[in-house]
Amino acid sequence: MQFYVQPGREIEIIKIISEQFYLPVFILPDMPNILKYSLSDGLWMLALSMTIILIWEFKACRSFYVMYSLSLLAALGFEIFQINQLIPGTFDPFDCIAILIGGGIPFYFTYKSSSYEPTC
Amino acid sequence: MNQPVKSVASFVVILMFLLFGLASELQDQAFGPGNKYKEELCGELASVITYEPNITINIFDHKNKEPLEGVKFLVNIYYYKGNIKFDSASEMMVCEKKLSGSSTFYPISDENGLAIVRSNPYLFNLRMDMVKVLIYITDSQEIFGKQIFFRNHQNTSDIEVTFAVLEQGLL
Numbered sequence: 001m002q003f004y005v006q007p008g009r010e011i012e013i014i015k016i017i018s019e020q021f022y023l024p025v026f027i028l029p030d031m032p033n034i035l036k037y038s039l040s041d042g043l044w045m046l047a048l049s050m051t052i053i054l055i056w057e058f059k060a061c062r063s064f065y066v067m068y069s070l071s072l073l074a075a076l077g078f079e080i081f082q083i084n085q086l087i088p089g090t091f092d093p094f095d096c097i098a099i100l101i102g103g104g105i106p107f108y109f110t111y112k113s114s115s116y117e118p119t120c
Numbered sequence: 121m122n123q124p125v126k127s128v129a130s131f132v133v134i135l136m137f138l139l140f141g142l143a144s145e146l147q148d149q150a151f152g153p154g155n156k157y158k159e160e161l162c163g164e165l166a167s168v169i170t171y172e173p174n175i176t177i178n179i180f181d182h183k184n185k186e187p188l189e190g191v192k193f194l195v196n197i198y199y200y201k202g203n204i205k206f207d208s209a210s211e212m213m214v215c216e217k218k219l220s221g222s223s224t225f226y227p228i229s230d231e232n233g234l235a236i237v238r239s240n241p242y243l244f245n246l247r248m249d250m251v252k253v254l255i256y257i258t259d260s261q262e263i264f265g266k267q268i269f270f271r272n273h274q275n276t277s278d279i280e281v282t283f284a285v286l287e288q289g290l291l
Contacts, residue, residue, distance in 0.1 A: 044137065044140075044141060047137070048133065048134065048137045051133050051137075052130050052133065052134075055121070055126050055129045055130050055133065056126055056130070057121075061123075063123055063126070063127055067126075067127060067130035067131070067134075070130075070131075070134060071130070071133075071134045071137075074134050074137075074138055075137075075141075078138060078141055078142075087142065087145065088142075088145045088146055089145040119123060
């Protein structure tokens, strides 16, 4: 019998049991910090940008671009204002990259699949 | 939906997402600095430290001081790194031990009563607080165990542990 635990999430009772009955404990590899902290920001931006695209019915017009840019600026601003603690949190440049990727992917496909119209 | 409605809906959605983000950050920081901030604070190392505990276990009979051959051990090496955590009881930030790796060995003592464990190198590239080694003689009737702790980046090479066992017949 052996135990597999996540790093930093070991349960004290498992350690006590393993030490008393000579059972080995294997520590699973830790997730990289980019996945732990920045991926959620990227997915958050992805969800926001896809919601904007859905509202504008996949049509690329001037107002859509304005709102899309606004959402991207709001998300980046949310991160950048953390530098001087205007918004609670810890600034991380990888979060900004994740936000740009999360916002850029749906925009790329929308831009590619629809032609520009002045109004929509 | 016409264009003004879409604009208002987009604006509301952006606002909602920002509020969700803000709520998430506030929840993370409800008890002091958030998780990311904590990880950046606790005991950063100036350079990469390699730990390679080289443990020599010496076993002999307690009565006649004769070395005991063929004694099986279980050696667990645990590597801990520092992790700052908010202690709600004292309302202070404390540095907790976070288990970050472990190795298990099953050495057997030779004719001189020696069992040598050479662990794989373990790298601490961010923070390190403690290395704990548990050594047990795997006997069904009685437990002979020792614990060794290494703290504060001490050199852990060539550690010698001596076991004085009561009777050879127990093993």
